[in-house]
Amino acid sequence: MEWRGDNRGQSVQVGAILLFATLIIALSTYQVTVVPEENSRIEFDAYQEASGDIVELRNSVLSTAAGDGVRGVTVKTGAQYPPRIFLVNSLQPRGSVETTNPGTVTLGNINGSVSQFEGVGEYVQEEGNVLDYPTKLLRFEPDYNYESGADTYVTNGFVYRDYDRPIPRASQTLIRGNTITITTIAGNLDESGYQTSLTTVPVSAHVNTVTVTNESAGPVTVTLPTRLNATDWNDTVLAGSEKVKNVTRGPRPDTVTVQLEGNRNYELKVAEVELKGANDDGEVNDPGGRYLVRQTDEYVTLNSDDRVRLVAEARDIFNNPQSNLAVKFNTSAAGLDLTTSTGLSPADNQIVRSNAEGNAVVWAVANDTFDSGTVTATLGTDTSGTDVEQVTFTVSEPQAGSGGDGDGGTSGGQISDVDDSTPTDEDTALVFDIENTGSSDVTVTNFSVSTPGRQNSGASSLNKLNHHNSPEVKITGGGTDGSADEPGNGNDFDTDGTTYSLDTDAVIESGSQASVTMQKMNSGDLQLTYDLTDDSANADVTVTLTFEDGSTKEIYLRVTNVNS
Incomplete structure (x- = not known):
């Protein structure tokens, strides 16, 4: 028998091969065209999210610098592709966040003698009227497979994408009105991955504001490290800043110098913040103490119990209070001893530690033989400090007719503030009552307002008093009313401590x-x-009244809410 060939299954096999080939071609086409497009869109969205995270990190730095404590932020530094069963993804991109470009912010041609506290002027003068603050830039460096996003930098609050012309993402905080805010960044941050958890830690929060002006005829200058040129700073970063005269190339490579209007008072706030990984230990030490200021008047009188409280504040190079620093008080006055509390034996010297507000406190206690004398406070445990590391207090017996509360001289000592005399709701005016508790009349001749913002930094947004054609200051109801009216349209009283x-x-x-x-x-x-x-x-606003005899009375106001 002869068998005949059978090819009936060949068409099925050929069809299967063609179908498989078509599938392979489709997958290859999808791999080559669709997968990159989808992954590119994922990276683009991740870049936008990362830019928002960097702005949030900038906000955390500023909040920490203002005294809000340690804060945490997560930055999406990379991108995550979806799993693909029959297709292949590129390696997941892993960007990085790091501190880079170490440099120095230099505040030049400044005079601190206009500040409310005498020690500020002496400190600035000892530094040669130039203050230097080391800092770094913060950089987010993406490393995508398909997108070519530019690096994002943070410098003095200004967040921008580093293209040929910077694309802003958040505005600068260096110069706003008459306020200079320098926020320096410390630490050796270098974190990478799909996302990174970071922590901002206060090294020195700007709880203090000091007043400065120009030392010589030239302008106050701020020189700072930057990757941007002077044109970018003039046209983009500081555009619209009224007090900025010009921005020029700085004296050092990769720096610019901001020139401010001269013959003006500026409110200076300086802080240092450490940036680190959330699980890393801190590497930046406390700055330590640099100078002292008096928190009670230089000339004080004893209370009715023959005691008076003396307070010296220890400050660092950023003008902020430092805790747990040794301060030595000593006196050689006959009949005067020092004690830190009623339970300790008085002595002619006491070493105390500054508290959380930077204040070192002693009580001067007099006996019957005391007439007047001085007390010296020195930063450290000995008495060999420099001029800025020492402050003195002159203690005396109250004069006849004085209230003797240790808050000024004869007239100032008779004045006390009246509890519960401030408005119960928010107000556009500072209103309070004072009482003359002494046996003689007193005459108020001068006034000043300052905004130390020790508990609420928002109080520093108060920069002037202006009631147009009505008196800005009125003292009424005590006998003879007094007032002060800044004449002219648009003139005002500054709240920078000017008397x-x-x-x-x-x-x-x-x-x-x-x-x-x-x-x-x-x-x-x-x-x-x-x-x-x-x-x-606790003072956020301080009102100082000056009397005819030259004595003063300070009224302290604590701000609980700011509405601007």
């Missing part, structure tokens, strides 16, 4: 109360909720 004269002196009679009104804050654009406090360490 102004009353147009009409106010007389507060013995045993009388007077109401003090200072209006309107920032021309009515600012409302504060506040109350009185006896502790200067």
Whole structure:
């Protein structure tokens, strides 16, 4: 028998091969065209999210610098592709966040003698009227497979993408109005991965604001490290800043110098923040103490119990308080001893540690043989400090007719603030009552307002008093009313500690109360909720009244809410 061939299955086999080939071609086409397109879109979205995370990191740095403590932020430094069963992804991109470009911010041609506290001027003068602060830039460096996103930098609050012309993502905080805010970055941050968890740690938060002006005829200058040129700073970073005269190339490579208007007072705030990985140990040490300022008056009188409280604040190079620093108080005055509490034996010297507000506190205690004498406070455990490391207090017996509360001289010692005399709700004016508790009339001749912002840094947004054609300051109801009116359209009283004269002196009679009104804050654009406090360490706003005999009385206001 002869068998015949059978090819009936060949068409099925050929069809299967063609179908498989078609599938392979489709997958290859998808791999070559669709997968890169999808992954590119994922990377683009990741880049946008990472830019937002860097802005959030910048905000955390600024919040930490302002005293809000340690904060944590997660930055999406990479991108994550979806799993593909029959297709292949590139390696997952892993970007990085790092501190880089170490340099120095230099504040030049400054004079600190206009500050509320005498020690500031001496410190600035000892530094040659130039203050240097080391810092670094913060950089996010993406490493995508398909997208070519530019690096993102943070410098003095300004966040930008580093293209040929910078693309801003958040505005600068260096110069705003008459306020200079220098936020330096420390630490050796270098984190990479799909996402990184970071921590901002305060090294020195700018809880203090000091007033500075130009030392010589030239402008106040701020020289800072940057990758941007002077044109970028003029046209983009500082565009619209009224107090900026010009930005020029700096004296060092990769620096610019910002020139500010001269013959003006500027409020200076300086802070240092460490950036590190969330699980890393801190590497930056506390800056230590640099100088002392008096938190009680230089000339004080004993209370009725023959004691008076003396407070010296220890500050670092950033002008901020430092805790746990040794301060030695000593006196050689006959009949005067020092003690840190009523339970300790008085002695002619005491070494105390500064508290959380940087304040070192002793009590001067007198006996019957005491008339007057001085107490010296020195930063450290000996008495060989430099001029800026020492402050002195002159203690004396109260004069006849003085209230003797240790808060000024004869007239100032008779004045006390009246509890619960501030507004219960937010207000555009500073309003409080004072009382003359002495046996003689007192005359108020001058006043000043400053915004130390020791508990609420938002109080520093108060920069002027202006009530247009009405008196900005009124002292009424105590006997003879007094007032001060800054004449002219648009003129105002600055709240930078500048002392102004009353147009009409106010007389507060013995045993009388007077109401003090200072209006309107920032021309009515600012409302504060506040109350009185006896502790200067809690003062956000300080009002100083000067009397005819040259003595003073400080009124401390603690701000609980800011509405601008």
